[in-house]
Amino acid sequence: MGVIEIEGMKFYAYHGHFEAEKVVGNKFEVNLRIETNCSKAAASDNLDDALNYQSVYETLQAEMKIPSALLEHVAQRMLDALHNKFPAIEHARVKISKMNPPMGGEIEKVSVTLER
Template sequence: MGKIYVNNMMFYGYHGVLPQETALGQRFNVDLVVEVDTKQAGETDNLTYSVSYADMYATCKRIVEGEPYKLIEAVAERIASELLAEYALIDVCHVKVIKPDPPIPGHYHSVAVEITRSRQ
């Protein structure tokens, strides 16, 4: 097995519980790690035996910039379930959704949710 990392993808979405989050929107970052059998791709240098970074990015972009959710847990869940459904080569999917500027008084750092989902 191998791992493919797609780190620090940045998007603009309208997810949140508070009215200003869904009205104004905000930045979201996504880190993605997928576990794939990379042996054949490495031996053949053929993308057919791996998963395209660009395609995974496009899936994450469509979800984060699409339908608004109240919770970033739901955003992460949707990303994981769609990646597992779209790419048969992915065995395990780790998704971290980061909200860099949460509207918490006196809080000037990020919050995040990280999940792991697999085919089993």
């Protein structure tokens, strides 16, 4: 078993419940942790035997482009897409953070983490 982490992915997207969030958008950060069997790739040094990080990133990027009212919904869509596209993933955890959320105070970020 191996762990692959893609951390600090930055996106600008239009997720949020309030109308202003849907129009103005916001900055988001995504962190991903994947558990998969890495033994074949570790032995062969061949990308064809590995989980392609670039394809994983592109999958998350596509989901971030689809506006949602809730971060929970975005995170669930990401997990569904990852498990559907990459059957070698045994377990995944995704954390989505909305930076400087419009909550009436000085808040660095609010985050949602889901895993499957």
